[in-house]
Amino acid sequence: MKTGLKNIFLSGLLFISTLFLAYSQxxxxxVSKKTVAAGERFRxxxxxxxxxxxRLSLPQMPDFRIVGGPYQSSQTQIINGAYSSQSVxxxxxxxxxxxxxxxxxxxxxxxxxxxxxxxVQVQVTQSxxxxxxxxxxxxxxxxxxxxxxxxxxxxxxxxxTSLSKNSAYPGEPVLxxxxxxSIYPQVNIEDIKYPDYKGAWINEINGSGDKAFSRENYxxxxxxxxxxxxxxxxxxxxxxxxxxxxxxxxxVQYQERSxxxxxxxxxxxxxxxxxxxxxxxxxxxxxxxxxxSGKPADFNGATxxxxxxxxxxxxxxxxxxxxxxxxxxxxxxxxxxxxxxxxSLPNTFEVFDPKSSEKISVGTDGIxxxxxxxxxxxxxxxxxxxxxxLRFAYFNPKTEQYSVLTSDTLKIKVTGNAAxxxxxxxxxxxxxxxxxxxxxxxxxxxxxxFDGFFPGILFILLYILFLAATVLLWMYRTKIWDLRxxxxxxxxxxADSVAxxxxxxxxxxxxxxxxxxFYEECYNAINQYLQDRLGAELSALSGQKVKxxxxxxxxxxxxxxxxxxxxxxxxxxxxxxxxxATELSDFxxxxxxxxxxMEAR
Amino acid sequence: xKKIVLLTSFLFLGILISFGQNEAQAAxxxxxxxxxxxxxxxxxxxxxxxxxxxxxxxxxGNASYKAGHLGYSVAAYRKAxxxxxxxxxxxxxxxxxxxxxxxxxxxxxxxxxxxQVDKLAKYFTSGAWAxxxxxxxxxxxxxxxxxxxxxxxxxxxAGFTASLFCWLLSFSALSMAAHRYYYALExxxxxxxxxxxxxxxxxxxxxxxxxLHEGATLKFVSREAGWVKVILxxxxxxxxxxxxxxxx
Numbered sequence: 001m002k003t004g005l006k007n008i009f010l011s012g013l014l015f016i017s018t019l020f021l022a023y024s025q026x027x028x029x030x031v032s033k034k035t036v037a038a039g040e041r042f043r044x045x046x047x048x049x050x051x052x053x054x055r056l057s058l059p060q061m062p063d064f065r066i067v068g069g070p071y072q073s074s075q076t077q078i079i080n081g082a083y084s085s086q087s088v089x090x091x092x093x094x095x096x097x098x099x100x101x102x103x104x105x106x107x108x109x110x111x112x113x114x115x116x117x118x119x120v121q122v123q124v125t126q127s128x129x130x131x132x133x134x135x136x137x138x139x140x141x142x143x144x145x146x147x148x149x150x151x152x153x154x155x156x157x158x159x160x161t162s163l164s165k166n167s168a169y170p171g172e173p174v175l176x177x178x179x180x181x182s183i184y185p186q187v188n189i190e191d192i193k194y195p196d197y198k199g200a201w202i203n204e205i206n207g208s209g210d211k212a213f214s215r216e217n218y219x220x221x222x223x224x225x226x227x228x229x230x231x232x233x234x235x236x237x238x239x240x241x242x243x244x245x246x247x248x249x250x251x252v253q254y255q256e257r258s259x260x261x262x263x264x265x266x267x268x269x270x271x272x273x274x275x276x277x278x279x280x281x282x283x284x285x286x287x288x289x290x291x292x293s294g295k296p297a298d299f300n301g302a303t304x305x306x307x308x309x310x311x312x313x314x315x316x317x318x319x320x321x322x323x324x325x326x327x328x329x330x331x332x333x334x335x336x337x338x339x340x341x342x343x344s345l346p347n348t349f350e351v352f353d354p355k356s357s358e359k360i361s362v363g364t365d366g367i368x369x370x371x372x373x374x375x376x377x378x379x380x381x382x383x384x385x386x387x388x389x390l391r392f393a394y395f396n397p398k399t400e401q402y403s404v405l406t407s408d409t410l411k412i413k414v415t416g417n418a419a420x421x422x423x424x425x426x427x428x429x430x431x432x433x434x435x436x437x438x439x440x441x442x443x444x445x446x447x448x449x450f451d452g453f454f455p456g457i458l459f460i461l462l463y464i465l466f467l468a469a470t471v472l473l474w475m476y477r478t479k480i481w482d483l484r485x486x487x488x489x490x491x492x493x494x495a496d497s498v499a500x501x502x503x504x505x506x507x508x509x510x511x512x513x514x515x516x517x518f519y520e521e522c523y524n525a526i527n528q529y530l531q532d533r534l535g536a537e538l539s540a541l542s543g544q545k546v547k548x549x550x551x552x553x554x555x556x557x558x559x560x561x562x563x564x565x566x567x568x569x570x571x572x573x574x575x576x577x578x579x580x581a582t583e584l585s586d587f588x589x590x591x592x593x594x595x596x597x598m599e600a601r
Numbered sequence: 602x603k604k605i606v607l608l609t610s611f612l613f614l615g616i617l618i619s620f621g622q623n624e625a626q627a628a629x630x631x632x633x634x635x636x637x638x639x640x641x642x643x644x645x646x647x648x649x650x651x652x653x654x655x656x657x658x659x660x661x662g663n664a665s666y667k668a669g670h671l672g673y674s675v676a677a678y679r680k681a682x683x684x685x686x687x688x689x690x691x692x693x694x695x696x697x698x699x700x701x702x703x704x705x706x707x708x709x710x711x712x713x714x715x716x717q718v719d720k721l722a723k724y725f726t727s728g729a730w731a732x733x734x735x736x737x738x739x740x741x742x743x744x745x746x747x748x749x750x751x752x753x754x755x756x757x758x759a760g761f762t763a764s765l766f767c768w769l770l771s772f773s774a775l776s777m778a779a780h781r782y783y784y785a786l787e788x789x790x791x792x793x794x795x796x797x798x799x800x801x802x803x804x805x806x807x808x809x810x811x812x813l814h815e816g817a818t819l820k821f822v823s824r825e826a827g828w829v830k831v832i833l834x835x836x837x838x839x840x841x842x843x844x845x846x847x848x849x
Contacts, residue, residue, distance in 0.1 A: 436697075437663055437666055437667075437693075437694040437697050437698065438663075438690045438693055438694050439663070440629060440632055440659070440660040440663045440664070441656040441659055441660055441690065442629060443656070444621055444622040444625040444626070444656075445654055445655075445656045445657075446621050446651045446653075446654055447651050447652075447653030447654040447655075447684075448653060448725075448726040448728055448729055449728075449729075450726060450728030450729040450731065450732045451653040451726060451728045452653075452728060453727075453728035453729075453731050453732055454727040454728050454730065454731030454778045454779075454782055455731070455778075455779075455782065456731075459731050459732075459735060462735055462738075463734070463735055463738055463775075466735070466738040466739055466741070466742045467738060469742050470741060470742045470745050470764070470768070473742075473745050473746065473749050474745070476749065477749050
């Protein structure tokens with residue numbers, strides 16, 4: 001009813017101003033659209049020609065909200081000495097409810113005169129839905145805008161958290177934009193408190209939060225909008241994650257409407273300032289688990305797209321002389337979270353934990369950069385080594401597939417002596433390598449065939465038998481030798497008496513005149529004696545050979561010569577016995593003397 | 602008659618070995634199917650039939666460890682090492698299991714190789730050394746017979762030298778056999794109960810000298826009516842109930 005009355009009044013005012021007021025073509029009002037949807041932005045423009053603007057009072061427009069302006073522009077022209085000027089005041093308006101409205105004339109004060117503009121009629125239709133009117137700010141994707149609570153007071157000032165994606169993999173950066181929406185024309189951001197993020201890395205885009213305000217439509221309303229921060233939110237674990245909103249402390253300024261029509265009509269009312277805490281709702285992000293199919297065993301959470309470079313500072317070094325292996329992983333993705341791939345080297349190398357350094361640039365296109373790992377390696381033994389290639393596995397969230405980067409094989413020549421300098425305890429290096437016992441022995445071995453043989457009774461008996469047999473044999477041999485020695489000694493003992501006995505027989509033969517037999521007896525006596533006495537085999541030997549044999553047996557040469565002569569004499573006389581009885585008797589004495597000389601030697 | 606006895610004994614040996622083979626395969630299957638408790642029982646049964654098989658003792662050690670019997674596995678590995686000194690697998694597993702025992706009393710590996718002699722002795726079992734020694738003795742005897750009864754001087758000389766040489770080798774082999782035999786004698790007591798009190802006297806109320814855990818190995822002295830006399834690391838004498846230890 002009140003609105004109806006106001007409309008009638010406004011229509012009346014329009015009529016009156018048309019009739020009575022100095023309505024001038026020099027002060028006109030126009031709208032950009034005659035028909036607008038509720039919540040749609042349109043522009044109300046006042047054009048003033050050839051008039052000095054002292055003050056422009058807008059009509060009361062309770063059904064419209066001023067969401068922008070005044071945008072002021074003026075221009076001055078002098079054509080052929082004729083002076084003309086034009087000033088334009090423009091306001092952006094939004095109608096909140098459908099209906100037919102008349103925007104009344106504005107009042108211009110110029111050089112003490114008042115001018116009133118024409119009234120404008122605006123048809124406001126029902127808005128189809130809010131989406132069509134949402135303006136995009138700065139071309140950034142905002143597919144997941146979280147609406148603030150639509151309670152009356154909160155609608156004026158709130159923070160919207162928007163994510164570039166609804167779902168992501170762990171390690172995949174998601175662009176998060178925090179924007180402050182305000183219906184108040186003047187907002188000073190005094191303080192921003194960023195939330196704590198659990199289980200995520202945050203990389204802020206530098207200079208993104210410039211906090212400059214621009215106009216933007218949101219849910220059919222026009223707001224002053226400032227980007228508080230744009231950053232990359234990199235989740236760490238699978239699951240549903242809340243991206244917590246920022247809270248800001250702001251100072252707002254607005255004109256308080258007094259409710260007095262005339263005061264408002266003429267731009268009255270007081271400017272008020274108020275401090276407010278602003279917050280909004282959390283963004284919802286669904287973090288998917290990494291796919292299990294095709295997942296490399298050494299995958300360590302690297303997500304993005306990367307390239308790898310591997311280098312050695314030198315390929316030839318000496319024992320205990322350190323070298324550095326550099327691994328550079330560059331690309332875009334969760335570079336800060338990359339972990340050093342394990343370097344599997346032969347045991348003769350000591351590898352220290354790698355030093356890492358990273359270079360990151362954060363832009364709207366993502367997190368780009370590189371991470372360097374420096375492995376300090378100390379060779380402990382000389383040789384030519386071919387290092388196994390380094391592997392780096394990552395997950396590409398765009399293709400949703402795993403990739404493995406493999407380096408070339410590296411060759412290292414280590415010179416020098418392993419013993420020089422520190423002695424590397426290889427046992428210490430390998431001791432903890434096994435984490436389980438070795439496998440059982442297959443194949444059946446019942447044990448040795450000889451088990452139980454020692455110290456078994458069979459063994460002992462046989463051994464004693466063999467040992468005893470050997471000892472007995474030894475004893476047997478000794479006995480035989482002893483017996484043999486005994487007969488020899490007896491012969492020596494008996495030699496001279498045998499010889500003497502024989503010479504006695506010879507003497508008997510001599511007396512009987514049997515000369516041949518006498519010499520034979522003498523020969524045999526001497527021969528027998530030499531055999532027994534010296535153990536020499538002398539039978540059928542010539543005198544010379546007997547002599548040599550006797551000299552071999554350490555008999556004096558004179559004695560040996562005597563034996564030779566006696567034997568030769570006997571030999572000769574045996575077959576042709578000669579000489580007188582005295583000569584034979586002398587020969588007999590000579591033989592006996594030889595025997596006694598032999599015995600006496 | 603002699604032939605029949607020989608054939609029968611060979612047949613019996615063959616049956617025994619094939620029986621053992623099947624048993625061992627069954628135990629290995631149990632082990633592979635991760636039925637370690639049953640595998641340990643099977644191997645323990647086999648050690649009674651074949652007490653001199655280092656392989657079976659080793660496998661018993663593995664199965665015992667997997668079944669969670671640390672003490673029995675230490676005892677079994679030590680037994681395997683007594684039968685086959687220096688076996689790399691047994692040494693490695695004993696060292697591994699030793700790391701898991703609560704009391705680290707002595708080096709994991711039982712010391713055997715100290716001198717060059719020990720290095721040589723480990724190649725054969727005491728029985729094999731004894732057999733070798735016996736064969737050498739026989740050779741010594743035969744060469745001596747040659748020396749005594751052959752007339753030819755060179756043959757006599759060679760026979761005597763060879764006989765002497767064989768006898769010296771035979772005595773060396775005999776000493777190796779004795780060495781291995783004494784090494785394999787009972788010398789260590791391994792605790793098989795999870796905790797065991799070592800008492801100063803062989804009575805229930807004896808003073809507790811020390812409390813040791815499963816797998817700890819002590820020097821064995823003797824068995825005394827249900828008690829085992831051991832030497833503690835500090836040299837003092839202690840007693841343990843016989844059922845709490847395995848003697849190897």
